[in-house]
Amino acid sequence: MLREDGFGSGSTRDRAVDGATVNGDAPLTNGNPPIRIGVYVCHCGTNIARTVDVEQVTEKAGELPNVTVARDYKYMCSDPGQEMIKEDIEELGLNRIVVASCSPNLHEETFRGATAAGGLNPFFFQMVNIREHASWVHEDRESATEKAIDLVRAAVQRVRHHRALETRRVPIRPEVLVVGGGIAGITAALTLAHAGKHVYLVEREASIGGHMAQFDKTFPTLDCAACILTPKMTQVKAHPNITLMTMTDVVKVEGFVGSYEVTVKHRPRYIDVSLCVGCQQCIDACVYKRGKFEDEFDVGLSKRKPIYLPNAQAVPQVVLIDPEQCIQFSSGKCKQTCLEACDRDAILFDQEERVETLEVGAIIMATGFQTFDARRSPHYGYGIYPNVYTALEVERLVNASGPTGGEVVLRDGEKPTSVGIVHCVGSRDQKTNPWCSKVCCMYSLKLAHLIKEKTDAEVYNFYIDIRTPGKGFEEFYQRVAAEGTHLIRGKVASVYQQADGDGELLVDVEDTLAGMVRRIPVDMLILAVGLEPRADAEEVRRTFNITCSGDGWFMERHPKLAPVETFTDGVYLAGCCQGPKDIPETVAQAGAAAGQALALIDRAYIELEPNTAHVIAEDCSGCKTCIPLCPYQAILHDDAENRAEINEVLCKGCGVCVAACPSGSIVQNLFEDMEIYEEIEGVLAYA
Amino acid sequence: MREKADNTGPTSHEEFEPRIVALFCNWCTYMAADLAGTSRMGYAPNVRVVRVMCSGRIDPQFIMHAFARGADGVLIGGCHPGDCHYQEGNYKALRRFRLLRRVIESLGIERERLRLEWISASEADRLRRVADEMAADIRALGPLQLSIPAEDFASAEGAGAELTSPRIAWQTAAKEVAIP
Amino acid sequence: MTKPEPKPKVAFYWCASCGGCEEAVVDLAEGILDIVGAVDIVMWPVAMDFKRADIETMPDESILASFINGAIRTTEQEEMASLLRRKSKLVIAFGACSQLGGIPGLANLHDREGIYRAAYLESPSTENPRGTLPRPSSQQNGHELSLPGFFETVRALDQVIDVDYAIPGCAPHPQVIQSAVATLLSGELPPKGTVLAPDQALCEECPRRESKPLDLSISEFSRPHEILIDEEMCLLAQGLVCLGPATRAGCGAACVSGNMPCSGCSGPTSRVLDHGGKAISGIASLIGADDEEGIDRILEGIPDPVGTFYRYGLPASLLRRKTLS
């Protein structure tokens, strides 16, 4: 136990504390009510109890100074568990509560609530994490138990110094920023807009729609992607509560939950969006007589001109100019036939980028995914052999509005007679991406079906496992299997062109069901590339101050209980930026994210953790050390009084100034020096 | 409670299990420790986590207090540079750490006993590696022996057990800790 | 006629110290006469000829107050401190060495053997061909001679005996002494453990405090002899390691007024456990670099961090000394 005086073993106060071990309720300091602590140790079913000897922890806790009662219970977070705390406070006169269970990130609020329900200030509570930090990470029962006891002792010592605190409220602005205009962002934006909230929908491409707009049919129902997506895209454009910003990047995010200041940059499209009606006469008039540059929407399978419409269903239905390709930009000597063709004078060669600041209360991230670059697995031959395609390319081939008008043909225009589809390309592989991309099995089966339908080719699906956990998924699999698609369970070892073949590919694969190695010749090989975080996800997450999990997807606050929240209050996740998802899941999560944002906004305020810092004026010498250290400029120097002063509204509670104050004159609520000293000593005191 | 007394610790390195105090920031490294838990990623049980909101809250006194109270090692965990939840608290932690380490080393404490690591919320695996590594490093070093040899005080009167535990100095004496 | 009330008995003693604390008492000038007149001094080695035996024969707690300066380095000092403790109602640690270990406490960076070697064998001015080292007892001409034992570690007074109050400083400033004595004589004793000086940092009374910028960021540290020191500007802002922000006030910023940075002799405020640690925290936080190399480059300007931040307080610090191998 920390002694609060400086003088050897003879201090009276010291004895008072030690004496508390005898009867458990001796006063800590003269003149104050005795400290009476209740300690509750949770079994968490068997989650904790299997590895930590909960009874022993409880017994040891009961022997600690100032502990009036120590109990263990199966589930402390359950109603009876919380009720137990409440009753003990009332009946035993407890004035401090310690619960040893899971991470405070999960249940600190719960138990603060139970503490308050018993009539105590909720901050007379301390949580001990003996699940995530002990039972789940240690095998050895003895050392896990010992650790749990240490952590409980630390909390008991710490909680004695807790004070009653009040939470602070800050108002929430009602506007929401949605980042990304794929199906996730569209759904979230529409949900919020329908609820009467103003939404800024920011998309970096020239059109919203995202990956879904590139697909032909969607599994397992085979309904047409465009038919279900396009109406939503137009709705976004038309909705009075949505400000749509395409070709726009978020460059800076400042502020905090309730009042974020977001700086966006509108890149020039060299077209006046308010004038262009998408008649495309400028495109016809372009000095390039036919397309010369790879069309991004068609994944390079068709060519377009420097002035173009992003795709037929683009929203907004407005053309743009690629300055890298347009002759006017490179030489300044173009005949500018497009300018003549445009009777609305919508073409603006001198348009410049524009920066704007938006004020919003919440942010929804819907930045999506990118497909795995098949060149990273060169043994499948992509980029080496022309007839190896990625699935996204084939999505365009089978699409009626695609480069071949929906014909599945090889690069030389021939129809393939045999087609291979390799599953799990880039996925479930320690060398590339370890995760299952979730959608590839189903879209591969869909492509098998469509190709069979369109070409009557022999189709071989090479898979590791077929994963069909979804409504109607397994049934679709059965249907495709019945159609005569070959399903070969085995990983493709290598793909190569025959020495004397005419582009025919040989696929070496172990057929594990037949128990043999097979070499299957195909005309066309489709790689079912997985989903992965966008290349700039790391940069984006820094801008928004959120976290990525180890695999690079944006990290949710809790995998089960807070799947759309992030660790940054007021920032939510929707769709594949959080991990691979199919369309229904994406839509569901986008709705959930919008719902969370609504719940936040409609409450109109948020309660903040009262862990702010304050200067003890009579102790401060006005040394000004703290002033430049505060990242929020929350500390001012009062020249008249020669004191530092903290504006608690601006203070975010990091505690940098507290640690730095050379005379120890700044105090941080919930993290006072003495509380931390006691906690450190508690984990170290040898039982 | 028993203080960690000099020369009474475990006699051989094989039996010795180091005590490591881990001062983790709430947003990155504490989260990584939670993630290690939800991922059932085992690591050395020697590490005891004490949570602060930001690595910038960590006062060198906490570290010295930990050593003085029997820690064989202290691990500071914060967000990667540029990732601090509070923008730049981790830089302050780094500045203090670089100076403190010079002092700690001048006082004969091996550098393996004090580490600062940037561990993001997703780097449970890194946390495990650092924890295991530190436990192994310190196990090899043996217990931290701070205290003053007992024979020095054999004749001293009124000294006794106090001598092995660094005291709280003068300074806390005048003020009572307010217990509401 | 009633017998006059006996004057309260007071003792002064010095342990491992330089004598500066005695000077500080004498520096009270005529002020000392009031004190001498009011009390009966029973021991004061620097000025009066009392012996240990005189104290030993006194009843316990018969001395009102003992003022002990200097750190505890030898067995004799420990014995005398214990003796005075027994005979006194109050013991006051007088000066930095007694309160915190002081300059002699820097010896805790070495062990006894190293100190002996340096002092008796290796120093350039030493002439000791037979390599004689001090021993607690030795024979000479058939007589047994004894010397006080030499501890491995220097301790502050309260690490050896129970202490009631401290008067800080190296040496305590006359003003601090006067107000401390006034407090003790007032009859209203402060809580045990009080340091009898203001509980704010030195910037409070620093003449240069207004020149300290609000956005200080230190890009280079210098030592006083390395630069031309501006006589009005905040010293920390000039890159000098001034411990004023972390050190107890009371001296009137005497060193700063003499154009030298505060080196911390008055110890920390009551809210700080480890003076050096807290000073490190405050000063390092202001370093103007965010990467290891940049920070280290700036720290090269503090070549002796322990001597800088623990000049007066190593024995009283949390870690107390360099570990013994």
Add this chain to the structure above:
Amino acid sequence: MKKLAYYPGCSLKGTGRAYDESLRAVFEVLGEPLEELDDWNCCGATSYMSIDKREAYALASRNLALAEREKADLLTPCNACYLVLEKTRRHLADSAEMGHRVRRALDAVGLSYEGDVRIRHPLEVLTRDVGEERIKEAVKEPLKGLKVAPYYGCQIVRPYATFDDQYHPQTMDRLLKATGAKVVPYPFKTRCCGASQTGTLPEVGLHLVYRLLNEAEARGADVLAVICPLCQFNLDAYQSQVRREYDLEPIPILYFSQILGLALGIPAKKLGIDRCVVSANRVLERRAAHAA
């Protein structure tokens, strides 16, 4: 470039002597003469690793310590040595426990290892540090018209692909192209050569040899270029046996360094080309024809 300590390993002192000779000659001509690591010892190869990891790591780490003492990286041409040393380096960096044990073992012989040594392969050094441009400039007798199939083998790309792609390595292709030779598409460049089986299960091993050589023949290669002494021996020495079972034309198996050496104008004798079992005359003839 950090100093390189040449670690030939045992094969290059025996069956793979031509590899040693040609490498020394090539690096000499390129102005980077090889300096052999003083007092190197056996890497332990894969066999020791499967018997006792700790001792195997200790054995291999001695070479790392010797290199570190000379402030050098290790240049390791043999695929097996490369893999074992790289594995050791990684393991010592990743496992604190093993690191301590090995350090104790090194300490006992007065050595230390702090982890400051990289394991480098001649392919990497020639493509990255020396560079194809310098090599192209140094080529005296371009191998125009010579068709080469590049064969990398297993251990250089598996399990660690340190400097080249695991499935589609390119460094040797680039070096061979720099000599003016034509590199034929050779899809089997990292498939098993069967060396571990030819001794124990000849029918399996010889079939694997056949497949590699047959594919090279189908692709029109005049010569197969290799980088591993075990591959070289296996593909070269067993050809007569393979021909008893399968229909196959003899094809010379040369180290990439020998082919490179020819282009640099180094005499065949100095490159150990006469040490081949299957005559490499057709390669030499082509060069002669071109020179004429």
